[in-house]
Amino acid sequence: MKSVIVVGAGIWGSSLALRLADDGWRVTLVEQHRPGHLRQASAGETRLLRCAHGGDEWYTRLAWQARDGWRRLEERAGEELYLEAGMIWFAGTPDGWEHTSAQVLKNLDIECEVLDPADGGRFFPDFRGDDLSFLLREPYAGVIRARRATQVTAALARDAGVRLVRARALPVRDEQTGSHLSAVEIDGERQHADRVVWACGAWLPALFDGLPMTVTKQDTLHFAVPPAWSLPETPAWVDHGAAAYGHGDVDGVGMKASTDGEGPPYEPEHGERVVDPAGVEQARTYLRRRFPSLAQAPVLFTQVGQYALTPDAEWLLAETAPGVWLLGGDSGHGFKHAPALAGYVAGVLDGAYEPEPRFGPHERTPARELRTSGRPR
Numbered sequence: 001m002k003s004v005i006v007v008g009a010g011i012w013g014s015s016l017a018l019r020l021a022d023d024g025w026r027v028t029l030v031e032q033h034r035p036g037h038l039r040q041a042s043a044g045e046t047r048l049l050r051c052a053h054g055g056d057e058w059y060t061r062l063a064w065q066a067r068d069g070w071r072r073l074e075e076r077a078g079e080e081l082y083l084e085a086g087m088i089w090f091a092g093t094p095d096g097w098e099h100t101s102a103q104v105l106k107n108l109d110i111e112c113e114v115l116d117p118a119d120g121g122r123f124f125p126d127f128r129g130d131d132l133s134f135l136l137r138e139p140y141a142g143v144i145r146a147r148r149a150t151q152v153t154a155a156l157a158r159d160a161g162v163r164l165v166r167a168r169a170l171p172v173r174d175e176q177t178g179s180h181l182s183a184v185e186i187d188g189e190r191q192h193a194d195r196v197v198w199a200c201g202a203w204l205p206a207l208f209d210g211l212p213m214t215v216t217k218q219d220t221l222h223f224a225v226p227p228a229w230s231l232p233e234t235p236a237w238v239d240h241g242a243a244a245y246g247h248g249d250v251d252g253v254g255m256k257a258s259t260d261g262e263g264p265p266y267e268p269e270h271g272e273r274v275v276d277p278a279g280v281e282q283a284r285t286y287l288r289r290r291f292p293s294l295a296q297a298p299v300l301f302t303q304v305g306q307y308a309l310t311p312d313a314e315w316l317l318a319e320t321a322p323g324v325w326l327l328g329g330d331s332g333h334g335f336k337h338a339p340a341l342a343g344y345v346a347g348v349l350d351g352a353y354e355p356e357p358r359f360g361p362h363e364r365t366p367a368r369e370l371r372t373s374g375r376p377r
């Protein structure tokens with residue numbers, strides 16, 4: 001039986017552990033805290049699922065496959081994790097990112113609709129779109145109950161035979177050559193496996209030198225809103241040009257309205273988790289412009305997370321030494337893909353195919369196309 005140690009029980013590590021156990025591997029999943037702990041990027045209350053990725057077909061397809069993956073996971077878990085309320089993209093120009101996205105969605109037979117800005121009133125109780133060129137609607141997009149989905153995935157992995165170890169793992173190097181070994185060190189003891197996958201999110205750059213990755217603090221804001229602003233009546237929304245996104249209320253935590261613009265550098269293990277008041281004002285300014293009746297909505301709930309950003313927002317999946325794999329650099333757009341990404345990575349670990357060159361540890365050229373925002377904060 002092939003063996004693997006996956007380090008990190010965020011949504012990427014937990015989904016991979018579950019997939020490999022299903023495929024017949026002997027799997028150990030090492031997590032320094034608990035699956036769903038609040039410092040994980042995966043512990044956000046909610047995460048969006050969208051297929052639109054500008055001109056990129058690879059991620060568009062993967063997101064579409066992931067939608068099926070979430071449905072299968074829900075069936076297995078017996079609970080609703082993915083709320084398919086749809087998503088409206090606010091396009092500021094006729095021929096920009098949203099136009100390209102619509103072309104790709106149509107080419108891949110993923111349903112979408114181009115609408116007049118005046119149609120915004122059909123989806124939001126109050127909407128101002130006089131600065132917009134058009135709306136792009138993805139009916140099969142929506143919102144994932146992220147923290148819950150992470151806990152459920154890790155629990156299903158355990159049910160499928162994964163050994164979950166609560167410990168901080170360290171990489172191990174060969175004393176002679178200095179290259180990494182397919183092993184982890186836990187409390188001074190070495191554990192070996194055929195493959196080791198370091199799925200450590202924002203902790204990865206502190207474990208491995210020279211990665212094309214920076215970690216930034218990201219504040220998430222939820223505002224108290226009247227009942228009409230709840231899912232599924234009020235869908236998810238993204239203004240790519242303004243780096244603003246959100247969705248209607250889910251589970252009573254309020255309407256999400258945040259920025260995808262990158263925040264200041266951040267240390268995920270010890271950084272204080274208090275939101276920046278300037279970000280609250282920024283979100284309010286956006287709400288006032290787009291949904292005027294929410295201009296005075298009070299903040300109800302906040303969370304601080306972190307992005308593990310690569311310059312081009314392409315992920316990292318690279319073998320640093322035989323059997324030693326780094327999986328990270330989610331760049332703030334990895335949650336939705338997790339079930340499908342796990343299948344892709346499982347094939348790589350099995351030797352069925354090589355990872356796409358785009359995921360390599362090479363120097364990256366800065367680009368924002370894969371992000372939910374077209375401009376920095």
Ligand SMILES: Cc1cc2nc3c(=O)[nH]c(=O)nc-3n(C[C@H](O)[C@H](O)[C@H](O)COP(=O)(O)OP(=O)(O)OC[C@H]3O[C@@H](n4cnc5c(N)ncnc54)[C@H](O)[C@@H]3O)c2cc1C
Pocket residue numbers: 007008009010011012013030031032033039040041042043044046047048049167168169170199200201202203204207218219220305306307328330331332333334335336337
């Ligand atoms: C504010 C915000 C909004 C986002 N919005 C979206 C969205 O709408 N849609 C979307 O698809 N994605 C979104 N994302 C991105 C998404 O949350 C991430 O892509 C995803 O959660 C990454 O999961 P992960 O498993 O790689 O990392 P994490 O969830 O951070 O998990 C890494 C885990 O590794 C563990 N670990 C690290 N080092 C060690 C060690 N040495 N030993 C043991 N354990 C270790 C950590 O404790 C942690 O639990 C957003 C992210 C943020 C911050």
